[in-house]
Amino acid sequence: MNYKQISSPQIHKRQSTDRIMQLVLIATLPGALILSYQFGWGVLLNLFISTLTCIVTEALVLKLRHRPINIHLGDYSAVVTAVLLGLALPPLVPWWVVVTAAIFSILIAKQLYGGLGSNPFNPAMVGYVVVLISFPVEMTTWVTPISLLPQGVSHPGLWDSGMIVFAGSVPIDGITGATPLDLFKHSKGLMVEQIYNSNRLFDNASIAGVGWEWANVAFLIGGLALLKARIFTWHGPVGMLGSLTLMSMLFWDAGSSSSPGSPLMHLFSGASMLGAFFIITDPVSSATSNRGRLIYGALIGLLIYIIRAWGSYPDAVAFAVLLGNFAAPFIDNYTLPRTYGHSQRRRATAKETDKNV
Amino acid sequence: MRHLWETPGGVHPPDNKAQSQTMSIGQVPLPKTLILPLNSAFDEVAKASVRIGDRVLKGQKIADIQGKLSVAVHASSSGFVTSIEPRTIAHPSGLSTPCIEITTDGEDRWIESKTYPHYQHIDPPKLCDIIAQAGIAGMGGAGFPSAVKLAIDGEKSVDTLIINATECEPYITADDMLIRERAAEIIKGIDVINCALNKPKAVLIGIENNKPDAIKALQEHCKGTQIEVVPVPTKYPSGGEKQLIYILTGKELPSEALPINIGMICLNIATVFAIKRAVIDGQPLISRITTITGQACDINRNYEVLIGTSVEHLLKLNGFNRERCSRLIVGGPMMGFTLSSTNVPVTKTSTCILAVSHQEMPDSSPPQPCIRCGLCAEVCPASLLPQQLYWYAKAADHERLQAHHLFDCIECGACSYVCPSKIPLVQHYRGSKGDILTARAEKTMASKARERFESRAVRLEKIDSQRETKRESRKLTSNNAEQQRVSGKPPLTTSAEDIIKAAQLRVQTKKISPEKQKAKLERTLIAAQIRLEEAQQRLADVLESGTVDQQTQHKATLEGAKQKVDKTQQRLAKIKLQ
Secondary structure, three states: OOOOOOOOOOOOOOOOOOHHHHHHHHHHHHHHHHHHHHHOHHHHHHOOOOOHHHHHHHHHHHHHHOHHHHHHOOOOOHHHHHHHHHHHHHOOOOHHHHHHHHHHHHHHHHHHHOOOOOOOHHHHHHHHHHHHHHOOHOOOOOEOOHHHHHOOOOOOOOOHHHHHHHOOOOOOOOOOOOHHEEEEEEEOOOOHHHHHHHHHHHOOOOOOOOOHHHHHHHHHHHHHHHHHHHOOOOOOHHHHHHHHHHHOOOOOOOOOOOOOOOOHHOOOOHHHHHHHHHHHHOOOOOOHHHHHHHHHHHHHHHHHHHHHHHOOOOOOOOHHHHHHHHHHHHHHHHHHHOOOOOOOOOOOOOOOOOOOO | OOOOOOOOOOOOOOOOHHOOOOOEEEOOOOEEEEEOOOEOOOOOOOEEEEOOOOEEOOOOOEEEOOOOOOOOOEOOOOEEEEEEEEEEOOOOOOOOEEEEEEEEEEEEEEOOOOOOOHHHHHOOOHHHHHHHHHHOEEEOOOOHHHHHHHOOOOOOOEEEEEEEEEOOOOOOOOHHHHHHHHHHHHOOOHHHHHHOOOOEEEEEEEEEOHHHHHHHHHHHHHHHEEEEEEEEEEEEEEHHHHHHHHHHOOOOOOOOHHHHHOOOEEHHHHHHHHHHHHHHOOOOEEEEEOOOOOOOOOOEEEEEEEEEOOOHHHHHOOOOOOOOOEEEEEOOOOOOEEEEOOOOOOOOOEEEEEEOOOOOOOOOOOOOOOOOOOOOHHOOOOOOOOHHHHHHHHHHOOOHHHOOOOHHHHOOHHHHOOOOOOOOOOHHHHHHHHHHHHHHHHHHHHHHHHHHHHHHHHHHHHHHHHHHHHHHHHHHHHHHHHHHHHHOOOOOOOOOHHHHHHHHHHHHHHOOHHHHHHHHHHHHEEEEEEHHHHHHHHHHHHHHOOHHHHHHHHHHHHHHHHHHHHHHHHHHEEEHOO
């Protein structure tokens, strides 16, 4: 009887793609909890609808593509996409917005390109951008954080939230409002100091807006845990947060009326931390080498700031990430590490004939 | 303390070395048959120097070196040659190669051999020859003929000798045990190599710091010598030649270069031991230390194994259980290859026979898609991008693969080891390397064929044009004759005449002795006269019954012959005058 023939190496570390995805999901928990606390049931409903849609879509496409459904659903990649999408969408947005975004993410952005590992763009961000462009009204209405709700008003309960999301009930007055980034966008001509004083979003000496800064801190913590677990390297997040900080320092302009806001405001507002640790660290659609990821991160940070400060959208993580995805193969071409025994780095497009490069 | 450099990447798999180190190196009962492969690791086959039925003694050479990279083979025990035929050997390909089978007689009687206890007085080339004749090949796994490595040509020099005792693969303890028990002999072996290399400036023994006993043994025996024992941090693959050179010296071996190009020689420590035995004790390489380990064996231990002993024989000795065994590996778990059957012999490069249980190495799950997580790039000791290589390997994009330095991959397996999607990356790289080499060879052959075709075309064209010129000149001559016939004038100066003049000029410029010249002219005259007679005869024939054209042609020929005779006679007369 013959023995099994297996190519070397014969042993493997106990790390699996499923496990990596699970860890990413766990790391989103603190952020998800803070968001739910600050903005109510809408967040959880988003997560629920998005996850359900993503899993069903993934299963259907896998069936159409004659792929083993259990194995591919078991890698949790669809769930990760769903959760990131759910966290990015505004709470209490109508259900069909979430469903559209989720189907677009899985069907168009992921499976049509060949499934996990083959998608050039971050699926969650593709879904997000599609609905942002298609349904601007629904997508720019944000729920007011819990501590800023008017006296006697609270976030709708689970039932009422469900009615708003699924049956299109109109939410009561006062539970929706501007986000800190909206405020900066639409307060041209006011000094930063004046914006801070004029709006309750910046009450209690808040630096990046009540509710928002805590959600960002939570995502930062989750992200640092992933970094510690070596799920990704520091290069992408440092690149992005670094260039965002640098840009906001350069254009801080001492808080004048033309200032787009302080570095801290930009770091802890909107989807900054979610983007830095959960979106741009998606390895499939990012640049490959460490140096490449540093540049990729920095490019995205730069784009986020440019769009936030001078573009027409208050937040810009999704657009910036997609533009970064576009640039990733290009970055890869020029950021090959120096191989042992070679004096220089090489371009990925170098031909065998130009030996000296 | 010597400064050590840190290589990028690397992994820390569980080392599993303790289980095979509870006992000292054991002896194996003499097997009934020994199968000695004739091919070296580089697929050059040694030439058998015995025939079926011959009686051989232990240590007798039974196959000679043939070609630069083949390795001499010796009988591992006394007995009779019972077969010379292809057999399956312990090789990743699983293919069979020519082998000599010896049926042992149980006497285990040594052949008389020459020892060289005073090796210090032997010339390096002679030392290399002794090592070559002893059939010594790198025992760390690669099996490169040691004598070829040590035979340094005049222009190069070795300033650092590196002895590789890292043994960074999990499970294997053969070198460790060898050092613990036979350190004194190893140090003598290093001295022999020093003599063969004309005393390099530095001798470094690189050994992973997970072998404290071996380090101690080496350090004790190295006291008072220039040999430096350097414990290096335990990290796979620190034992890779390129990696060890960098760790110890901070120098990188340029891509596609050999250590000798930067003044270094690397030898495995077991090879050093074999060289000592060969030179000082006159014993060729007929045995090696091999680790028999894994949970499918009751006993895990190192043995001194005769080359050619079957794996089956060794496993039986250690209480091997077929049911428990999930796979059988030769070498370590990172770079070793699997055997399909136990009926193969131990070779000079078999460091370890690893019979693992299902619990130890369960069958791996099917590979999942690559998510480009980059864990592989983090552990790559050559700073490659394994995830990109994989991508291009799947796409068979040879150009990109080479731009990503595929050929600098040492196939250490660290990338596959950490891959969360369990992709057999190394297998893809090996396949691509093979494809690229095949494509290169085909390209060379194609371009050679094209060259041949083109030069043939040129040659044919040349022949054609020569024919054409001849035809033209003949046509011209006949035209002139025609003209002469019509106009009665002498022919115009033709290019043919020019050629003759030039030839005459050449003859004149050539300094030929008058005697020779005279003799030659006389010969020419006779020939010309004969041609003249013939021409007259033929003209007479055509004048009777021939066309006008024929008559003109023959008249012209006759005229030419007459002129030739006249000219020759004139020149002859000139010479005679002189």
